Amino acid sequence: MRCIVTGGCGFLGSHLVEHLVKKNHEVIVIDNLSTGNIKNIKNLKVKFVKADIANKEKISKYFKNVDWVFHIAALADIVPSIENPKNYFSSNVIGTFNVIELCKNKKIKKFIYIGSSSCYGIPKFYPTKENSQIKTEYPYALTKYLGEEIVMHWGKVYKIPVVSLRCFNIYGPKSRTSGTYGAVMGVFLAQKLKKKPFTIVGDGNQKRDFTYVTDVVDAIITVAKSRIKNEIFNLGTGKSISINYLAKLIKGKKTYIPKRPGEPNITLADIKKIKKKLNWKPKVSIEQGVKKVLLEIDFWKNAPVWTKDKIKIATKNWFKYLK
Numbered sequence: 001m002r003c004i005v006t007g008g009c010g011f012l013g014s015h016l017v018e019h020l021v022k023k024n025h026e027v028i029v030i031d032n033l034s035t036g037n038i039k040n041i042k043n044l045k046v047k048f049v050k051a052d053i054a055n056k057e058k059i060s061k062y063f064k065n066v067d068w069v070f071h072i073a074a075l076a077d078i079v080p081s082i083e084n085p086k087n088y089f090s091s092n093v094i095g096t097f098n099v100i101e102l103c104k105n106k107k108i109k110k111f112i113y114i115g116s117s118s119c120y121g122i123p124k125f126y127p128t129k130e131n132s133q134i135k136t137e138y139p140y141a142l143t144k145y146l147g148e149e150i151v152m153h154w155g156k157v158y159k160i161p162v163v164s165l166r167c168f169n170i171y172g173p174k175s176r177t178s179g180t181y182g183a184v185m186g187v188f189l190a191q192k193l194k195k196k197p198f199t200i201v202g203d204g205n206q207k208r209d210f211t212y213v214t215d216v217v218d219a220i221i222t223v224a225k226s227r228i229k230n231e232i233f234n235l236g237t238g239k240s241i242s243i244n245y246l247a248k249l250i251k252g253k254k255t256y257i258p259k260r261p262g263e264p265n266i267t268l269a270d271i272k273k274i275k276k277k278l279n280w281k282p283k284v285s286i287e288q289g290v291k292k293v294l295l296e297i298d299f300w301k302n303a304p305v306w307t308k309d310k311i312k313i314a315t316k317n318w319f320k321y322l323k
Contacts, residue, residue: 001109001224002026002066006053006099007073008046009036011175012114012167015213016070016220017041028062031073035178053095056102063102067109068224071099071151074114074144077182078262079314081140082321092143093150100154100162108160110224111151115166117209117234117267119145127270130166130232137262138322152230161229165219168236168269171289172213173296177303181314184208184243189293190303192252199311202259204244207266209236212284212292222280236269237282249290257308260315262322 003020007013008029013036020027021044029041032052041048051058053073063069075081075091096113103111120128121135136142148164155162171185181187188198219235247254274280284292306314 001068002028003068003070004028004030004062004066005070005072006030007036009033009038009040010072011172012170012213012216013070013072014040014174015172016072016217017044017046019217019221021045030059030062035075035176040174053099054090056098059098060102063106066106069099069103069108069111070114070220070224071096071112072114074147076140076176077180078138078140079318080180081138081143082317085139088139088143092140093146096147097150100151100160103160104154104158110229111155111160111162112220112223113148113151113162113164115148115164115232116141116144117166117168117236117269119148119166120264122262122264126266127238127268128234129270130234130273148232152232155230163223163228163230164232165223165235166232167216168209168211168234168267170211170213170216171293173293173299175213177300179304181304181306181311184246185210185293186300186303187306188247188250188252189297189300190305192250193297193301194305196305196307197253197255198247198250199306199308200243200247200254200256201263202256204247204254204256205242206263207240207242207268209238209240209267209269210246210286210289211236211282212289215282215284218283219274219278219280222278226278228277231277233274233278234269234271235274236267236271238269238271239286240266240268241286246286246290249287250294255308257311260318260322262318
């Protein structure tokens with residue numbers, strides 16, 4: 001297949017690109033490198049286009065004779081989305097609009113949007129189903145959901161075979177190590193390397209549905225090959241573990257920081273739909289996944305090392321606006 005992967009130099013994108021190349025697909029990577037790293041796809045036979053998806057004219061010529069489009073490019077993280085919502089709207093909404101627009105009348109075989117479980121906000125019910133109430137708590141979550149709405153609407157109106165995957169807490173090698181305070185796994189791994197205590201939010205009993213990156217790639221490819229279209233699927237493990245248990249698996253000392261507003265006590269995907277319609281299920285347990293990550297822990301040697309004081313400064317606006 002001839003494929004486009006937006007955000008192909010990022011964490012999930014680069015794992016997907018690697019898989020596609022191994023399977024001898026032709027791959028075009030579009031990435032502005034704002035959070036992605038070109039090193040993530042080094043030695044892979046791909047066409048790399050450095051461009052921002054918010055600039056439609058710059059990317060339009062690459063959408064000719066394309067079979068699969070994997071739209072992963074997005075700005076992530078909570079605090080920056082509160083501080084610079086315009087950037088998030090530009091990337092996650094305008095950028096998504098541009099990418100799906102370029103797929104009109106092109107005979108695309110499958111368009112896959114990487115959505116976010118953050119659209120559920122603080123759910124009332126667990127495990128959380130795809131038809132649960134949408135309750136976005138911060139601009140990142142809102143812009144990812146608006147992007148999904150555009151994709152699904154364009155799929156319906158313009159007959160594009162689209163699928164959205166609402167991902168839950170993806171982790172694994174090459175996860176982001178940007179200067180922004182973000183995902184817990186990378187924070188803990190950088191702290192472990194520098195022999196610093198793990199900064200655990202609240203009492204650490206909150207639970208997350210952690211999904212290993214190769215399982216996510218497997219689900220994406222399963223969707224691409226299928227005849228399924230115009231559907232939304234949760235993509236998780238259907239199991240959740242506490243942050244205290246995660247800290248125990250990674251092994252290190254712990255310190256506790258204040259609980260934060262706008263965060264659910266639990267994320268837990270109901271994955272009955274993807275299991276039934278696509279016969280997909282996750283293969284990597286959290287214990288196996290953490291072992292795999294620890295084998296490649298040196299990847300995080302240059303990642304920011306967060307302390308209680310640094311986190312307090314970095315999340316000041318989080319508490320200010322989401323209280």
